[in-house]
Amino acid sequence: MDTLVYLRNDFEDYIPATYPSELSIQALDPEDIPGVAKIAKESFAAYKGHYHTDPRLDPVKATEVYSSWAERCCVDPAVANHVLVAKLDGKLVGFRAIRVNSSDEAEFILAGVAPGMRRRGIYRAFVIEGLNWCKAAGVTHVLNSTLLINTTVQKVCTKLGFYALESYHTFHKWFD
Ligand SMILES: CC(C)(COP(=O)(O)OP(=O)(O)OC[C@H]1O[C@@H](n2cnc3c(N)ncnc32)[C@H](O)[C@@H]1OP(=O)(O)O)[C@@H](O)C(=O)NCCC(=O)NCCS
Secondary structure (H helix, E strand, O other), X not given: OEEEEEEEEOOOOOOXXXXXXXXXXXXXXXXXXXXXXXXXXXXXXXXXXXXXOOOOOOHHHHHHHHXXXXXXXXXXXXXXXXXXXXXXXXXXXXXXXXXXXXXXXXXXXXXXXXXXXXXXXXXXXXXXXXXXXXXXXXXXEEEEEEEOOOHHHHHHHHHOOOEEEEEEEEOOOOOX
16 A cells, blocks of 8 residues: 655745756657656656555566656656656756646646756756746646655655645555
């Protein structure tokens, strides 16, 4: 099982935050898609979501769920409407996918930062640019879900105006 926490940002008193200028956050270029899938594979290899924590599931296949999802975020507008990528000295170091759920609501759906590039504020920059994109798209609020144990995501997001909204448990039951 796992527990997913939904965080929400209502754009209350919205003033865009800033991040270091050496980080380049930009819209996905189709050439970046294999790199996005690779970062997803690296980022979610040791994840503690409900697929990886089920001992009956192959952990390699559990990781492939995320790389395949990341790839679909890049090519299928039903999965994601916008993908941001981070580049440092021209090298792809992370991605952030966003879906518009309705005229009022957008959702951050999948993100990863290359393991060697963490704790430099790249995820924080994605949240800032993601909020800017959602604000410009005209929605009134943004959702972001993450595992209850993913305190990094929760801390970065709450510092940027998100609050905890609700949470869900997902259980696996094998009927045999
Ligand atoms: C979660 C994840 C996206 C965070 O990416 P990141 O780029 O390392 O995140 P940030 O650098 O913005 O913030 C991470 C931490 O570094 C700190 N930090 C930011 N800039 C920093 C800097 N220049 N120096 C030192 N620390 C810094 C942040 O305050 C934060 O600290 P905290 O964990 O104590 O709150 C990344 O660890 C990852 O890809 N994990 C696996 C996949 C995943 O969990 N995806 C999100 C699913 S919703």
